[in-house]
Amino acid sequence: MVEMNPLERLWVNSVNERYVPSLWRGLFTEAELQEELRWLEVGAGKGYVTAEAVDAFDVEEAVVSDYDPGQVAAARRYLGGNLGNHEVSPEFASVDVLELPFEDSSFDVVAASLVLHFVEPRRLRGFEHVPYAIEEVDRVLDDDGCFLSLNFTRNTRVRRTLRNQGFRVEYQQRHLPFLESYCYRKTG
Numbered sequence: 001m002v003e004m005n006p007l008e009r010l011w012v013n014s015v016n017e018r019y020v021p022s023l024w025r026g027l028f029t030e031a032e033l034q035e036e037l038r039w040l041e042v043g044a045g046k047g048y049v050t051a052e053a054v055d056a057f058d059v060e061e062a063v064v065s066d067y068d069p070g071q072v073a074a075a076r077r078y079l080g081g082n083l084g085n086h087e088v089s090p091e092f093a094s095v096d097v098l099e100l101p102f103e104d105s106s107f108d109v110v111a112a113s114l115v116l117h118f119v120e121p122r123r124l125r126g127f128e129h130v131p132y133a134i135e136e137v138d139r140v141l142d143d144d145g146c147f148l149s150l151n152f153t154r155n156t157r158v159r160r161t162l163r164n165q166g167f168r169v170e171y172q173q174r175h176l177p178f179l180e181s182y183c184y185r186k187t188g
């Protein structure tokens with residue numbers, strides 16, 4: 001696990017919140033997800049992606065997680081005031097995406113917003129931990145489940161690893177010159 005430095009923490013809890021939810025709304029209008037879905041967000045930061053998902057889909061169960069307990073507390077506060085009249089009551093967990101404490105096939109959707117590069121000590125340059133994160137996402141996703149991810153655009157290694165793990169790109173959206181969101185569907 002790699003702690004965020006204070007600047008990253010400030011950025012995640014202020015700047016991201018202003019711009020990132022609208023990118024996810026764009027993906028959510030295109031993604032076709034099943035009813036009554038079991039949702040897991042990893043590296044959730046403040047949890048606003050889960051708030052958007054609950055608005056957009058029929059989320060029956062939600063787990064909002066981040067390895068940093070401070071972020072889990074921030075997500076708990078944020079979602080406490082931002083779920084409107086929705087009935088879902090998320091669980092919150094301090095969890096490392098490299099070692100997810102969930103049974104196989106527990107979720108229909110796993111979402112990761114700007115997380116994959118953060119599991120590497122060398123951020124965008126390293127690629128030692130990402131394959132383990134992807135294996136864990138694959139393991140906890142049910143057959144036919146979706147991995148939704150907002151990534152930096154040129155991360156071909158992520159796409160290749162997901163493809164080798166049996167995922168296909170069902171939908172892809174370019175947002176800025178350097179950001180792209182994906183819906184990867186598990187195949188067989």
Ligand SMILES: C[S@@+](CC[C@H](N)C(=O)[O-])C[C@H]1O[C@@H](n2cnc3c(N)ncnc32)[C@H](O)[C@@H]1O
Pocket residue numbers: 001002004012016017020042043044045046047065066067068071095096097098112113114115118119
């Ligand atoms: C750039 S922030 C993104 C936060 C939020 N998803 C967003 O879109 O604003 C990356 C997040 O991943 C979390 N993180 C980093 N490494 C992690 C790991 N190994 N397991 C789970 N979460 C991790 C950090 O604590 C941080 O909240």
